[in-house]
Amino acid sequence: MTAAAPAPKANLGQPVPRYDAAAKVMGRATYASDMPLDNPAYAFLVTSAIAKGRIDRFELDDAKRVRGVIDIVTHENAPKLKESKLFSNGGYAGTTIQPLKSAEIAHDGQIIAVVVAESYEAAREAANRVKVSYSAAAPSATFDSPGTTAAAAKGQNSQFKEDPKVGDFAKAFDAAEVKLSVSYETPTQHHNPMELFTTSCAWMGDNLVIYEGSQYVYGLKNGVAEQLGIDADKVRVVNPYVGGGFGSRGSMTPRTAIIAAIAKRLNRPIKLVPTRDQGFTIATYRAETRHEIRLGASRDGRLVALRHEGAEVSSRPDAYCVGGTKTTTRLYACPNVDSLVSIVRADRNTPGFMRSPPEVPYLFALESALDELAVKLNMDPVELRRINDATRDPIDGKPYTSRSLMACFDEAAKAFGWSQRSPQPKSMSDGDWLIGYGCAATCYPTQMAPSAARVRLQRDGRTRVEIAGHEIGTGAYTVIAQTAAERLGVPLEKVAVFMGDSDLPPAPVAGGSNSTASTCSAVMMVCDQIRQRLFKALMPNDSLADKAKETVGISPAPSTQAAKGDRSLDIEKAFDALGVGVVEEYGEWKPEGAPLDSFRAMHNGQVRLVGGHQMKDQIAYAFGAEFVEVRVNRFTHEIRCPRLVGAFAAGRIMNPRTARSQLMGGLIWGMSSALLEATEIDERNARYVNDNLADYLVPVNADVPGVEVIMLSEQDDHINPVGAKGLGELANVGTNAAICNAIYHATGQRIRKLPVRLENIEL
Template sequence: MTTLEAGKIVGAGLDRVDAPLKVTGTAQYPNDFSFPGMAHAALVRSTIAAGRIHSIDVTEALAAPGVLTVITHLTAPKLERGPMTLLGGSPAAPLQDDRILHYGQHVAVVVAESAEEARHAASLVRVQYEAAEALLDVDDPRAEIVVNPWGLDTERGDVAAGFAQADVVVEGTFTTPDNTNNPLGLMSTVAYWHGDSLTVHDSTQWPHNVRTSLATVFGIPESGIRVLAPFVGGGFGAGLRMWPHVILTVLAAREVNRPVKLVLTRPEMFTSVGHRPNSVQQIKIGATRDGDLVAIEHHGISSVAMEDDDYEPVSVCSAVSYACPNVLTRDRQARLNIPCPGSMRAPAEGQGNFALESAIDEVAYAVGLDPLEFRLRNYAEQHPILNLPWSSKALRECYLEGAERFGWSRRTPEPGSMRDGRGLVGYGLAGVSYPFYQVPCQARASVRRDGSAYVRSAATDIGTGTYTVMTQLAAELLGLDVTRVRFDLGDSDMPYAPQAGGSGLTGALGNAVHTACRRLVREFLDVVRDDAQSPLRGAADDDVTVTDGRIHRVGDPVQGESYVDILARHGLEELSADGRSTPPRSDDLGMAMAGAFGAKFVEVRIDPDLGLLRVARVVSAIDGGRILNEKTATSQIVGGTVGGISQAMFEETATDQGTGRIANATFGDYLMPVNADVRDMDVIFVGGPDRATAVGTKGVGEIGLVGLAAAIGNAVHHATGRRIRSLPITIDQLML
């Protein structure tokens, strides 16, 4: 049967199949849906970070034009908290009591005939508070500390003994700030009830999670809920959890017995849909004079909300990145009066890699080795904890081919030694990885009587290209032209799919589609197994392949027939088959499951008088397993590179320490790179398919961002001699 070994469709840089809908404005995002009699909701948010609501007066708001209702903690029904998910617990249900746990917390929702009327009425809700002193700093001694919250702390060897034998020890404290996801599309929800049944259009990266969570919160069967998200205006992780505003929209729709739409404003996005939490990391690394690592100790503490359990083990990357015999990693969380954090592109790794790869660079300088040579010397040929070979690992090739493409050999080793006129030039690099992540997934494939295929799963495409790569994959496995395959997603009524996040969807969904398509070909063989008119009579799976809409015997294209002929002769309108993927296990396969690897090379230019930093060029060498579409995969790495530049040089969600208010919650104040900040970006893919799964992908969504902050910081050190240990890198740090 067809395999992907010599595919002509998979891997090709096919244009996005959903592009015509997007460029013509006909792709419908959640905010685009309207229904007869639809009302609009607006939020009222807390103006303190900690305390209680003393009183809340909605009289004036209820009297405002167009207002249908105002729901507060005094009138809201009892709601259950959402369930535990693959990404942790659900945020608490809103409007359940008078407590205030963070600035911007939803304290009321106003429903009116129009969005403008709802927003105006929301401004008329009068809330009096009993404020308490807020906890806003991870170093605050009053903060509750959660130790090893996810059970991922590691220890191997004897770290103290390792440091005792080290000739060189480097240690330092690295800090990363809060960042806010800020996808271009504002998060939106439209909800309407039909009796006891519910339909929700939502900006989610995980429709099944929204369905399951709403069923728990409102105490209704999942079978009565349908969640739709065929197009999502970006996410970067903001759509991975079901946030309280979704619950409020559903509640409002039930209260007024009409469809209700709620669209978050940009300032509300900063407090309503998560953020990358800040971190303080202490890292200590010991090495011999020859450049062999002997000990790594990495401690991280990050912020978490008062009643939440966001997943950010920032130190874990140090446990598996290098062949070091003595390693200890520890993570803690400090409970603060902040909005719930959540995943933001490359969660945990984006922060942890900055500390690790900056410190690794510092050790390389201390022992007098080229930073590239130092990393190659300490390369982990097998998984350092499991002591198993990787299912695939081309990081060495990433280093070597990336260095060649970048021109690393032109680097002179002394900091400050490379100039362009008065401008300082710096070269920096970082080794990167992102953990293996796959969870179960399902898909269904059908071939219809006209010879076209329809494949579907309840996944989402947040701009990564899922529509396109799954169309390509199904087309190749079924032997059809891509124009004859339709792939649909974003509907919780379709077969189960996990979240679009963690660089795991393409692998999980791809393997489910692979299984579904192979089973579908087998269904056709079963139909003709005893068919005397069929040249495929009695054929087994391994006897056949598929091309041009036909199943035929291997090596003999004449001995076969088309899907159309088989269906017509047997009076069938279509045949369908379901596929399921199960994540591979290291214990079963005898090898360590490998995520993506990469090497990032950066050239910076610095004006020493103005402290002005520019990234002149970036080369990203990536081992992402099998690349299903080189164009969309390259786009993912380029997008991640922009995000990495942004993390390194621009982004910082600034919280006022006196009030807990986010001081820069607009695009006018929250800095992000523009086109002039993003120069020459080059992407190369190395390695090949991962051997742990049939499709062989490893994901490229997260790996594009990881390492940019460290590589830029390392390049800044090479240019100036200054070691930057806090993000973002700002002008005042570079004034010479």
């Protein structure tokens, strides 16, 4: 066993190599913009240079003269599209700002023209030659900018139903022996997946095929159909591989329907490859947030009062918010809790999901504040968390399905060497470097959604699994193949998985870390349908139903009576008894507590997530603990993070190799978020300034010399048939706070605004 393929433990699956590893390493994996098109035209976007105002006129003569230009589409001649509602209001869109509809400009970098040409180069050159005259108005950029408006999230965002509260916060805080009242800030961030926000659209008569990296092919298919005013069955979205999503491809962006409509008008396939900087404004991002935290505790460290107030920036028309108080008010046992989330509207593009959307900013605030409280109490921060560990949701009183938070702290602390820490700030150093140790809790809700699957088994054991899931780099192909192989008792190499195609049975959005639990539960169920048929063929008078159920969930290998002994022989016998060459089953699975309209919504490209605190009688979260070593240079004040150690418990780990990779990537991103990543906004004109990968910093290898991932054995029979909690968004949650807590330990300086840069350090 190597670090990449961790040794087996209870309830850990096999660390089999990635299903798609060879294809990716050898460059054979075809991403959306690699798909060959028949005689395509190429589109290049022109985006606005102002954030608010209107277009007075275009001068297009120079651009039209470029050889190969076919068409230049502006609001004056754009195809008419129907509006799509925001995903949270029953629609599909990530923004309701529809470009090319009028001369109005609502945000920086809005699409204002599409140049179509015979080559990418001609389209780009012509786009460079488009001249635009604007009447610019003064935009509101962000918090504190003149002209912004603020209001409570409750009542304007249908997905934010309630500000959680319990007990009497004000009274308890007043009476608390120890009090803390602090503010935190997080910056604007952009996902910057490697794959750009491309789209290719090709019509065959009335049928449209879209090649586009998407985290939700059914959502995109239905959304584009709605905008074009055509039957969703006429639209197919294809993307067998997605070059990173991180939330940015979860909901529909305006570009797709625009390109599809232009392709229809020109009667030619069109390929759009926007630039990196255009990606900052034609898709979504993580908006900046502010937090006020108040904690009251007894001298022995018990929390008696907790209040979390959060404010988030959104666009003028769309009340997007992440509302992470749903998690921060439930993480620790506290009898008196209050919270409030508000939304500040500015002249910006609409923000959207970005890896662990609610938890990243909100847990940064809470887990930093807890560390500050530990300092006030003169208490080890791990012990403070132990004292306040909860077995029930403090708001609704429901029990956690399983909760290994303190086990994670203990394992990670041991691996990290937490006991070597001298608690006093500024007390550890090595040459030019001050050393700090810090830790924080991490958590993410366990979510599931309805999913369908089709499985086909051949007499020779060859198996084909079809499901419109998404390989966004997480290992989805691999764990689905493993699930089918295990349930059917066929060798892994005989299983072929087909995903990323909206002609396949629907799967939910690859978001909210629900994919593994949802898709594998569906695949498992359909495999059991096949087993049942085989079983019945051999033993028509016996009932498999109960026996099959016994094996659902945690069995490491199939224990079907029919498949005992020489399995392939049994399969052959069963096929003979059935008198068929192929057995194929389709099924639709939904989690317990899913709403009545779940399956209809699933086919319509609308997600019905179940889980987290919204389960009926229980609350389900995955947990972890993260420890970091930070070094701060005495002279340059440069901040480096040589060690990241995380321990995580997330129910059944389907594949420790792909899981480790996810968790490791999360820790690295968390560090990046704490120390490097921020989209700079020019407040004068509400424009993003560092909109490229040279200036929007992400870590390089030299920044992450040591990352250790520990996966705990945890069994949870209450969440889903697979027994898996999503972990894709688990690891990058706690790191921000852990880093700032370590910086405090290194320097004695508490920094409450991210990212932390060398100029924020005063020694």
